Amino acid sequence: MKNIDSVTNPQLRNSIQSRFFDWIFLFLAGVIFIVTPLLFLELKQDQWVDGFIPIRMVNAELKLCLFITLSSILIGITWIRINLKGKINYPVKPVFFFGCLFLLSIVISNLGAYNLQRAWVSSFTWHLLPIFLVFSLLQFNWSHSRFKGFISLILLGGAFSCLVALDQHYLWTDWSHRLPRHTKSIPAGIIFNHNFAAEFHAPIIPMALGLCFYVKTNFTRMLILATIIVIFMPALSLSLARGAWIGLIAGCFLTGIIFITSIFIKPQDFGRKEKKHSLWLASSFIFLALSLPLYLTTSDYWKKGTIAKDSLTKEKQVSREASELKSIITISEPSSGSGRRIVLWKDALQAIVSKDFLFGKGTDHYELHFHESAKLSDKTTGSTLVRFVHNDFIQILYENGIIGLVGFIGLWIVILWKALCKGMECVKYNDFKRLALILGLTASCLTFLIESFFEFPTRSPCAMVVGWTSLGLLLVVTSLKDLDLPPKTLTPINPKINLLIGAAAVWIIPFGCLLAKDLFWSNVYHFQGRIAGDYGEKNKSLIFHRNSISLTPWQHHSRKFESYYLLTHKKQFPEALESINQTLKVHPGCLVAHQNKIKLSIQEFKDNQMAREALKAMKKAAPFHTYTQRESKRVANLKP
Structure with missing residues (x-):
């Protein structure tokens, strides 16, 4: 029974080499699942670098750095293992086809991208590593106990994150309440944004329910069920994240x-x-779906501070959670909520249908070209640069074209269809434990995909890890043979392809680690520069921002601050102009840079022709924005 789920030769599985790889794989996966949602950075005065200011940081970039490092190592050692064996466990042809189609669209779209470095770094982080992780899970030596342990690691990470979120609400301790959060009144754990936290927690809940039926002992089942009822569901209810709900x-x-x-x-x-x-198993997931509205409508009875209120007051009150639940079916005004999302979707779809329909504009290029087609959105966003369209399907269509969208959706649909077929087999052969696992992972994948329709969990590190891992585990479960059949044999690899896999394994580990290092320090220097500026230490802030630029030259955030200090503090106008040009070189949609260039051309260089050329570039980048109209009036009054 122990080896029935193995996808490798039993003799190789018992070898020292195989066990070494397996334990390294499990260890790295455990760190990804548990540490990533709990990661934050707290620096003291002059810690690490002289001049550093005390700061506590909680943001997605830090978590992405950890994910990039560990997943690169995990994928690299998996490829090394494949290279040493000379054999591989291929997925079924439709899965392989759509996966390769998605990867091909990424490569082609990035070749024509405006900011090539940004496109490749974002593709590596958001697309390549998750897909490679899915296929790496197929190469692992699975068993019943390892499945339980692997999913338990995901549950532990989610449970710890939910406990921190509950602590922020109930104030059991003062520590978690002092962590940076997007909205102080809404618990988010150590994920900063409560929407990101909820998108991470929600897919774990059906996975936990599937594991509850998969384990054998009643004690373990009751423990998992209690975790869902007492930890996961309250934390998700308090998040006020309608997309995750x-x-x-x-x-x-x-x-x-x-x-x-x-x-x-x-x-x-x-x-x-x-x-x-x-x-009964399938109905339990329907009950789980119906239990969340029950939590939301009764939240005032178990939230902090409501116990002391009398029952009459409770009956008259409408909780924030219940109000948010009712607002799900309401389309709000265009300036906020669902109305603003619809405006973003319309502009993005109109832009991509007209051109770049096949392969898109390049990964992470929606923000760069946002204002070019924001005929409706520019009325609501002001000076804000919108990086995400709040719909991952439209974002993939915009950035990687229809080919990329077909590859992405096809990959998920094929695996979900295989899960349905495998589930019917489990019913036929009385394999209800595996059926429970399939149901839990299927619900987790669907939760992730539906979240992707309203938000961007495929770009959020914690949610991304859970969503793609659920897909990978579902692929593994559906690829396993029945109990009375021998283990699946591996396919020998062509020597040239095997050499390519080995070379890729040697490359991906140092590349991922070095990229994560640069992203980490760039992020730290950027926030040190911002806090130094808040304290009025402008020279120090400029130095920190320049350090950030040197590490990640494809990003524009610190370049804007560099231009600002050169203009206002240093009064070094030629250097400021060069900084502005470099900002526009990596981000043509940065309206502040366009405005500063026009202002600098008129007031300091007295070059009206330069101002007209700058306005022309601004009109191309943001033809509908009020800032462009304002600058047009200014330039129109200039002498010929």
Whole structure:
């Protein structure tokens, strides 16, 4: 029974080399799942670098650095293992086809990208590493106990994150309440933004329910169930994240309904006992979907400070959570909420249909070209640069074209379809434990995909890890043979391809680690520069921002501050102009840089022709924005 789920030769599995790789794999995965959502940085005066100011940092970039480092090592050692064996466990052809199609679209779209470095770094972080991680999971030596342990690591990371979020609400300690948060009144754990936190927590809940039915002992089941009821659901309810709520409700409900419908389509294929047990498993996910609205509508009864209120007051109150639940079906004004999202979607779709439809503009290039087509959005965003369209499907279409979107959606649909077919096999052969695992992972994947329709979890480090890992585990479960069949044999690799895999393994580990190092220090220097500027230490701030630029020259954030200090503090106008030009070179949609260039051309260089050329570039980058209209009036009054 122990080796029934193995995807490698049993003799190789028992070898020292195989066990070494397996334990390294599990250790790195555990660190990714547990440490990433809990990572933050606290620096003291002059710590690490002379002049550093005390700061406590909680942001996505820090977590991405850890993910890049560990996943690069994990993928690298998996490829080394494949190279040493000379054999590989290939996925089924449709999965392989759509995965390669998505990767091909990324390569082609990035070749024509405006900022090539930014496109490749973002592609490596958001697309390449997650896909490689999915296929790396296929090469692992799985067993029942390892499946339990692997999913338990994900649950531990989520549970610890939820406990911190609950601590921020109930104030059990003072420590978590002092962590930086986007909104102080809404708990977010150590993920800064409560929406990002909820998008991370929501897909874990159905996975936990699947594991609850998969384990054997009643004590473990009760422990997992208690964790869902007491930790996960309250934390998700308090997040006020409507996208995550819809994702969990719809994902679990669809999972249950689809499996129940599939069973009733061909009832003659299953016995009465099999149908009864499988219907109970599928119905439990429908109950999970319905339990979240129950938590939201009764939140005032278990939230902090409500116990002391009398029952009459409670009946008259409408909790924030219940109000947010009701607002899900309401389209708000264009300036905020769902109305603003729809405006962003319309502009993005209109822009991509007209050109770059096949391969898009390049990964992470929506922000760079946002104002070019923001005919509706520019009325609501002001000077804000919008990096994400709040719909990952539209964002992929915009950045990687229709080819990329077909590859992305096709990859998920094929694996989900395989999960449905495998689930029906499990019902037929009374393998209800594996059915529970398939249902849990399917609901987790659907939750993640539905979240992606309203937000951008494929770009958020914690949610991204859970979503893609769920897909990888589902691919593994659906690829396993039945209990009475021998383990699947591995496919020998062509020597030239094997050499290429070995070379890629040697490359990806140092590349990922060095990239993470540069991103980490660039992030630290950038925030040190910002806080130094807040304290009025302008020279120090300029030095820190220049250090950040030297590490990640494809980014524009610190370049804007450099230009500002050169203009206002140093009064070094030629250097300021060069800094502005470099900012526009990496980010043509930076309106502040366009405005500063026009102002500098007129007031300091007295060059009206330069101002007109700067305005022309601004009109190309942001033809609909009010700032462009304002600068047009200024330049129009200049002498010929």
